[in-house]
Amino acid sequence: MSTAGFVAQYRGPFGKQQAERLLWRAGFGAKAGEAEALTHKGLVHAVHSLTRPAPYALSGPEPVDEHGRPIAPFDAVGHDHLFWLDRMVRTNAPMIERMALVWHDWFATSNLGVGSQRLMLNQNEMFRANALGSFRDLLLNVTQDPAMLVWLNGNQNVKQHPNENYGREMMELFTLGANRGAYTETDVRENARALTGWQGSVVNRQPTAFTFNPARHDPGPETIFGKTGSYMWTDSCNLCLAHPLHPSFFVTKLWSYFVPTPPDAATVKGLSAQYLKDGYKVLGVVESILMHPDFYNGPRMVKSPVVLNAGLLRMRGEYITSSIWWSLGQMSGQQLFYPPDVGGWDETRWLDTATYRGRWFIAALVQGADTPTDTPDDPAQIVARSIAFWGNPTVSQTTQTLLAEFARAQIKRGARLGDVETAVRRLVASSPDLQTA
Amino acid sequence: MSCYDCSRADLLRRAVAQAGRGLPAIEPGMPLPAGTGLTRREFLSRSAGLALAVYGGGALTGEAFDHGIAQAATDQAAGQNVLVSIFFNGGIDGLSVLFPAGDPRYYALRPNLALPQSAGRPFGEDDRLRWHPAASGLATLHDEGKVNVIPAAGYANASQSHFTARHYYEVGATDATLRTGWLGRYLDVVGTPDNPLQGLTLDVALHPSLATAKMPVATLAAADQYLFAPPGLPPHPLEASILQEAANIGAAHATSSDPALATAGSIAYESHHLYYQLGNFKYGFNSPVPYPSSSDPFPHRLAGLAAMIAGGLPLRVVGLTVGHFDTHATQAASLQRDLQLASDSILAFQRDLEARGIADRVLIHVWSEFGRRAQENASAGTDHGSAGIGFLIGTRLKGQMIGSFPGVTGGLDSAGNLVPTSDFRAVQAAILEQWLGADGNRIMPEAQPFQRPQLLR
Numbered sequence: 001m002s003t004a005g006f007v008a009q010y011r012g013p014f015g016k017q018q019a020e021r022l023l024w025r026a027g028f029g030a031k032a033g034e035a036e037a038l039t040h041k042g043l044v045h046a047v048h049s050l051t052r053p054a055p056y057a058l059s060g061p062e063p064v065d066e067h068g069r070p071i072a073p074f075d076a077v078g079h080d081h082l083f084w085l086d087r088m089v090r091t092n093a094p095m096i097e098r099m100a101l102v103w104h105d106w107f108a109t110s111n112l113g114v115g116s117q118r119l120m121l122n123q124n125e126m127f128r129a130n131a132l133g134s135f136r137d138l139l140l141n142v143t144q145d146p147a148m149l150v151w152l153n154g155n156q157n158v159k160q161h162p163n164e165n166y167g168r169e170m171m172e173l174f175t176l177g178a179n180r181g182a183y184t185e186t187d188v189r190e191n192a193r194a195l196t197g198w199q200g201s202v203v204n205r206q207p208t209a210f211t212f213n214p215a216r217h218d219p220g221p222e223t224i225f226g227k228t229g230s231y232m233w234t235d236s237c238n239l240c241l242a243h244p245l246h247p248s249f250f251v252t253k254l255w256s257y258f259v260p261t262p263p264d265a266a267t268v269k270g271l272s273a274q275y276l277k278d279g280y281k282v283l284g285v286v287e288s289i290l291m292h293p294d295f296y297n298g299p300r301m302v303k304s305p306v307v308l309n310a311g312l313l314r315m316r317g318e319y320i321t322s323s324i325w326w327s328l329g330q331m332s333g334q335q336l337f338y339p340p341d342v343g344g345w346d347e348t349r350w351l352d353t354a355t356y357r358g359r360w361f362i363a364a365l366v367q368g369a370d371t372p373t374d375t376p377d378d379p380a381q382i383v384a385r386s387i388a389f390w391g392n393p394t395v396s397q398t399t400q401t402l403l404a405e406f407a408r409a410q411i412k413r414g415a416r417l418g419d420v421e422t423a424v425r426r427l428v429a430s431s432p433d434l435q436t437a
Numbered sequence: 438m439s440c441y442d443c444s445r446a447d448l449l450r451r452a453v454a455q456a457g458r459g460l461p462a463i464e465p466g467m468p469l470p471a472g473t474g475l476t477r478r479e480f481l482s483r484s485a486g487l488a489l490a491v492y493g494g495g496a497l498t499g500e501a502f503d504h505g506i507a508q509a510a511t512d513q514a515a516g517q518n519v520l521v522s523i524f525f526n527g528g529i530d531g532l533s534v535l536f537p538a539g540d541p542r543y544y545a546l547r548p549n550l551a552l553p554q555s556a557g558r559p560f561g562e563d564d565r566l567r568w569h570p571a572a573s574g575l576a577t578l579h580d581e582g583k584v585n586v587i588p589a590a591g592y593a594n595a596s597q598s599h600f601t602a603r604h605y606y607e608v609g610a611t612d613a614t615l616r617t618g619w620l621g622r623y624l625d626v627v628g629t630p631d632n633p634l635q636g637l638t639l640d641v642a643l644h645p646s647l648a649t650a651k652m653p654v655a656t657l658a659a660a661d662q663y664l665f666a667p668p669g670l671p672p673h674p675l676e677a678s679i680l681q682e683a684a685n686i687g688a689a690h691a692t693s694s695d696p697a698l699a700t701a702g703s704i705a706y707e708s709h710h711l712y713y714q715l716g717n718f719k720y721g722f723n724s725p726v727p728y729p730s731s732s733d734p735f736p737h738r739l740a741g742l743a744a745m746i747a748g749g750l751p752l753r754v755v756g757l758t759v760g761h762f763d764t765h766a767t768q769a770a771s772l773q774r775d776l777q778l779a780s781d782s783i784l785a786f787q788r789d790l791e792a793r794g795i796a797d798r799v800l801i802h803v804w805s806e807f808g809r810r811a812q813e814n815a816s817a818g819t820d821h822g823s824a825g826i827g828f829l830i831g832t833r834l835k836g837q838m839i840g841s842f843p844g845v846t847g848g849l850d851s852a853g854n855l856v857p858t859s860d861f862r863a864v865q866a867a868i869l870e871q872w873l874g875a876d877g878n879r880i881m882p883e884a885q886p887f888q889r890p891q892l893l894r
Binding site: 168324 | 682
């Protein structure tokens with residue numbers, strides 16, 4: 001794997017704020033002291049500690065519903081969301097879960113069209129296993145993945161009448177991108193023919209045998225990107241990967257999950273070269289992005305709802321003890337396993353007045369109803385204690401000043417001190433500071 | 438004054454009173470501007486004084502709330518035309534909604550999916566066509582002269598990508614890089630910086646058509662679903678103050694040079710603002726007509742919308758989505774279900790508006806990103822096509838087709854897709870000009886070359 005020299009690397013200070021940004025964008029936030037500890041490693045080792053984790057392990061209690069019963073991820077509505085949220089909270093390798101989330105958005109499959117939580121969770125495990133491996137393996141696995149075969153009708157794509165759904169999105173969303181001159185409508189139709197042959201379906205929520213049936217496959221020949229052959233589904237994947245416009249699509253899309261500003265031309269060129277030299281491996285490209293100057297010098301990103309949810313739980317050392325999180329995920333605009341469509345979630349539009357309400361509830365419910373009995377009557381101390389409650393994240397002076405003014409006004413009008421402190425806790429978690437990283 | 442005007446006035450008064458009840462909670466102990474017994478001017482000045490007293494430097498917050506409430510209460514806002522944009526998600530098969538029953542070619546292209554020659558009701562304007570039985574609600578409104586059917590909406594070299602095609606319709610241009618919606622740009626011209634309700638999405642997330650560059654817009658799941666008391670927790674004694682302070686902290690970040698912080702700040706502020714604007718509606722509403730009963734939120738959203746318009750809330754453009762019309766497989770059943778729900782809900786909404794006496798102020802625009810291929814596929818479904826069907830619905834419409842039906846004999850392109858007979862930009866610009874009184878070419882420069890259809894009587 002190539003590690004250096006393809007693109008610029010960040011040379012500025014690697015302090016608490018840089019470490020916090022890294023932990024939020026390549027994981028699910030920082031517990032108390034975690035960001036400070038990461039700064040001592042320096043940039044490169046800090047990144048590697050996330051991208052090259054120790055063998056995967058979970059710690060903490062198993063997830064349960066509000067009755068204390070084990071969750072039922074394959075069967076109960078929303079427990080699929082709880083299952084994955086729990087992984088995000090309890091994993092020792094948050095970057096693996098973050099990358100699984102990237103692939104879930106990249107190859108966005110919705111259980112609305114699949115109808116089997118088991119197949120969705122199988123796909124999820126496949127994303128986890130291929131989190132930082134080869135994009136070629138990932139694409140080959142996705143193309144024969146039962147959930148995807150059902151979702152984009154690959155299981156109904158037969159030689160007599162090809163179904164174009166998967167063949168189109170494979171080019172448009174997964175490997176090449178629309179409006180770049182990479183392919184024509186004829187390529188879409190020919191690609192669909194090359195992909196014919198898969199069968200299998202979900203009957204009464206149970207998957208039947210998903211297999212490749214040569215009798216359903218179109219023997220061709222097909223002409224794709226001007227090359228003619230008798231193509232199989234594997235050829236279809238390889239032709240897209242070998243397309244000259246694939247590397248730039250891949251690195252630009254991957255970049256967009258970690259940095260809100262688009263990469264410049266030199267960066268796209270450098271990352272593409274790294275990607276090809278690495279033989280379609282993801283790890284090196286991701287590490288270059290996580291060490292890039294734009295990652296640290298550029299503007300903040302809005303945290304996705306599940307990232308925020310998992311992060312707040314981690315900050316508090318809380319675990320999954322309620323099934324409410326899946327409906328709050330829905331309310332805040334990100335119910336896992338139910339992306340809005342095959343294009344995935346719009347990472348630039350997480351926030352509106354409807355999704356804000358879901359975030360408000362997430363913050364309030366992670367915080368819970370406990371009220372301290374030892375709150376001091378000093379506004380500055382109340383603010384400091386409330387930030388410490390969330391593990392001492394960096395909170396801007398603007399916000400801290402307003403929180404202190406609020407606490408002072410509430411004390412003056414005779415509010416109970418404990419109520420003032422819990423109010424400030426809620427305001428810290430819902431502040432623009434904590435909604436972004 | 439009709440009885441519906443009475444109830445409208447009553448709703449309006451209660452909305453103001455509710456907002457007035459919300460404000461003093463900022464600072465208990467202050468005089469209560471309950472609305473009753475006060476003129477609007479007195480109420481506004483007192484609440485403004487109150488908000489200013491509390492926030493000093495944060496005067497923006499208090500003033501803006503008052504302004505929003507004032508708008509909600511003015512007859513000017515209440516008399517404004519409203520556009521309701523309904524997205525049929527996924528590319529609905531126009532060739533099923535209005536199907537060419539008289540054309541043998543249709544039966545050759547659709548051996549499994551073609552509807553029987555006698556199904557549905559005849560379409561009065563073109564005797565080749567019949568309505569899908571599930572579209573009976575639209576057929577009824579069409580018979581009443583309240584529907585302009587757009588049988589083949591599209592544009593040259595149509596994209597068959599959901600995302601690209603939908604984006605073109607949303608931004609009102611064939612420009613993949615544009616980031617503001619065609620209705621968002623309209624709001625940027627005519628809107629105000631303190632009225633999120635002017636561009637309302639009734640959905641779980643903002644409709645990109647309503648994405649503005651500078652004016653605030655609102656999104657909520659439904660009129661009666663905008664409360665902030667966290668489920669399962671006892672009410673916090675300072676709940677209202679916390680909400681108000683979250684808005685205040687938001688306002689302080691709304692001007693940040695960091696775009697993400699500024700967005701997070703603006704949304705916090707606007708959410709609180711919307712909470713007050715909604716007044717009583719966040720606790721429920723009553724509809725004068727029945728709506729379809731469904732687990733799908735669409736009919737309930739429309740019912741709440743009618744109540745909000747009748748209640749005088751300052752809405753200008755509203756966005757909703759219905760259905761899963763991307764019918765690549767087993768199209769017949771899912772199209773039947775979703776079209777029936779959409780069509781019945783729209784009929785109920787229209788009847789609701791008529792019963793409340795506000796139908797003349799509301800125009801519905803139904804659109805979808807493309808139509809579907811004339812030839813069915815082997816999965817008893819249809820793949821992406823080009824020209825698609827759309828509708829304008831309202832009491833003031835001409836009730837005539839915009840463009841003709843091109844037909845599956847002679848009207849298909851070389852790829853077997855329906856050719857467009859009207860350009861989507863011409864229709865959008867005509868709505869801006871003839872319904873909303875705006876400058877269509879300024880908001881949609883790409884529409885300039887296209888002749889506008891005459892929409893209204």
